[in-house]
Amino acid sequence: MNLQSGTYYWPTTFPDAPSYPALEADLSCDVLIIGGGSSGAQCAYYLSDTNLDVVVIEKSTIGCGSTSTNTALLQYSGEKMFTDLINTFGEGYIERHLQLLKESINEIEVASKKVIINCEFNRRDTLYTASCRDDVESLKKEYDFLKQKNCELTFLTKDDIEAKYPFSRDAAIYSYNDAEINPFRYTHALLEYAASKGIRIFEHSEMNGHHYDKEQDKVIVSTKNGHSIKTRYIIYAAGYEGIEIQKEKKASFVSTYTVTTQPVKDLSKWYNRTLIWETARPYLFMRTTRDNRIIIGGLDDNTSYPEDRDSKLIHKKKKLIEEFNKMFPTIQVQPAYYLAAFYGGTFDGIPIIGKYDAFPNSYFLFAFGDNGTVYSQLLSKLIAKEIVEGNCPDLALYLQDRPLLNSEFFISSN
Numbered sequence: 434m435n436l437q438s439g440t441y442y443w444p445t446t447f448p449d450a451p452s453y454p455a456l457e458a459d460l461s462c463d464v465l466i467i468g469g470g471s472s473g474a475q476c477a478y479y480l481s482d483t484n485l486d487v488v489v490i491e492k493s494t495i496g497c498g499s500t501s502t503n504t505a506l507l508q509y510s511g512e513k514m515f516t517d518l519i520n521t522f523g524e525g526y527i528e529r530h531l532q533l534l535k536e537s538i539n540e541i542e543v544a545s546k547k548v549i550i551n552c553e554f555n556r557r558d559t560l561y562t563a564s565c566r567d568d569v570e571s572l573k574k575e576y577d578f579l580k581q582k583n584c585e586l587t588f589l590t591k592d593d594i595e596a597k598y599p600f601s602r603d604a605a606i607y608s609y610n611d612a613e614i615n616p617f618r619y620t621h622a623l624l625e626y627a628a629s630k631g632i633r634i635f636e637h638s639e640m641n642g643h644h645y646d647k648e649q650d651k652v653i654v655s656t657k658n659g660h661s662i663k664t665r666y667i668i669y670a671a672g673y674e675g676i677e678i679q680k681e682k683k684a685s686f687v688s689t690y691t692v693t694t695q696p697v698k699d700l701s702k703w704y705n706r707t708l709i710w711e712t713a714r715p716y717l718f719m720r721t722t723r724d725n726r727i728i729i730g731g732l733d734d735n736t737s738y739p740e741d742r743d744s745k746l747i748h749k750k751k752k753l754i755e756e757f758n759k760m761f762p763t764i765q766v767q768p769a770y771y772l773a774a775f776y777g778g779t780f781d782g783i784p785i786i787g788k789y790d791a792f793p794n795s796y797f798l799f800a801f802g803d804n805g806t807v808y809s810q811l812l813s814k815l816i817a818k819e820i821v822e823g824n825c826p827d828l829a830l831y832l833q834d835r836p837l838l839n840s841e842f843f844i845s846s847n
Contacts, residue, residue: 435739439772443617456638465664472670477627479817492639507612509534513782550622553615564713585609688742689776690749777801
């Protein structure tokens with residue numbers, strides 16, 4: 434699957450990242466994780482302090498896929514407002530979803546402090562702006578819901594925004610204590626931690642096929658190295674490439690674009706270096722990095738053809754810089770890295786844990802959506818809990834066949 438093209442910033446921040454051997458023998462384990470990106474690393478992290486024998490295989494090198502293009506804004510709010518999600522799933526359902534998302538950001542912070550490698554985790558506030566006057570009412574409704582659910586935020590008027598920023602919007606939600614991270618370093622940090630706990634990790638070991646042995650209740654995976662792995666459970670944490678193994682009707686794909694600038698000397702006009710995004714669809718978003726670069730992204734395009742996606746990269750790069758200059762005219766930026774990539778979401782706005790009849794003893798981790806790192810942390814924890822404890826009521830929230838407007842079940846089960 435042609436996921437992305439262009440030049441990538443995150444791998445340059447960790448040129449001496451750990452490497453792992455290729456699989457050179459048949460083996461058996463309790464849990465096999467397919468994929469050495471962010472999702473696979475987060476699964477390995479949650480399974481590393483258990484008594485289970487866990488193996489991770491990656492077809493190329495750790496973090497080389499979508500992890501290297503992930504912009505890693507860590508927020509609980511997503512592309513679909515919670516007030517809209519309630520119409521589909523019910524308030525009790527979405528209240529629990531919100532709680533789990535907030536907990537997941539905290540879990541990322543805990544993990545980033547537990548590992549040895551510096552993940553460049555920073556708490557950041559978020560400015561979520563109304564892109565036009567017509568969006569103010571829905572933004573205020575979203576604010577009222579989040580405030581009722583004890584989220585830390587403030588509703589800013591046009592005057593409030595103009596007092597803090599060099600641009601103007603009709604209104605905004607200002608959220609406290611979201612975060613940002615370096616996803617490439619975070620992935621390596623989690624896997625190094627897992628390896629120190631005895632989890633075996635193999636690079637350049639691509640899955641070639643699999644079959645279920647009903648008599649043994651085991652899945653046997655073959656690799657292109659010519660070896661096999663016998664396992665009790667499989668977690669497919671291959672990101673967007675998981676769709677090539679199991680199609681998922683709730684998933685949808687578009688193309689997105691990102692520019693990472695040269696380091697900027699003066700960011701004093703950027704209030705609190707907040708994460709910034711907007712109500713428009715497609716939306717523009719931006720953040721800063723540890724070395725004072727600016728990541729500008731968005732301008733999504735409804736194409737799933739790599740050639741079409743890539744042909745628009747130079748135009749999108751210029752447009753992203755132009756949009757940034759409109760908002761911050763005194764901050765001079767020069768593009769250093771720019772890329773085009775597929776971006777996966779779900780039609781209903783909730784990430785997916787896939788459990789399919791055709792794949793016994795298997796979990797598909799589809800952390801699709803604009804909060805991919807947060808979603809992945811959440812889904813990884815739920816999958817690990819079900820494997821270890823045999824039951825995880827919250828996992829039902831994210832199954833591909835999740836119930837609609839069934840809030841009573843989730844209120845009573847937690």
